[in-house]
Amino acid sequence: MNSKEMMEIAVKAADSKHANDIEVLDISKVSIMTDYFVIMDANSQRQVDAIVQEILDKEGENNVEIGHVEGKRDSEWILIDLHDVVIHVFTTEQRGFYNLEKLWSDAPSVDISKLVTVNDL
Structure with a gap:
């Protein structure tokens, strides 16, 4: 699988699982560590846990x-390392604090509008 x-x-x-503001950055041209960062947040730690578990389940399947x-x-920030894809699931407050999108602003965003049902991009 690619x-x-x-x-x-x-x-x-x-x-x-209704993650907020899912954003994908293609960092393959600005970093050698991975191809994509997937960044999202959730309104509560409980929702963060549910999102993380769903991602782990679906990737495992x-x-x-x-x-x-x-x-x-x-936790208020959980990172899932799939080697070529790194997923960051934050609480809303922590996402704003760390602001990974700004840190990796040289990386282009990936259009995921066809992948999400709730278009809150």
């Missing part, structure tokens, strides 16, 4: 190797 397919699975899984998960249940 990185684009893994990214799409993560976006659809997050959207199914598609035989995607989960490299590492940083952050614990009830």
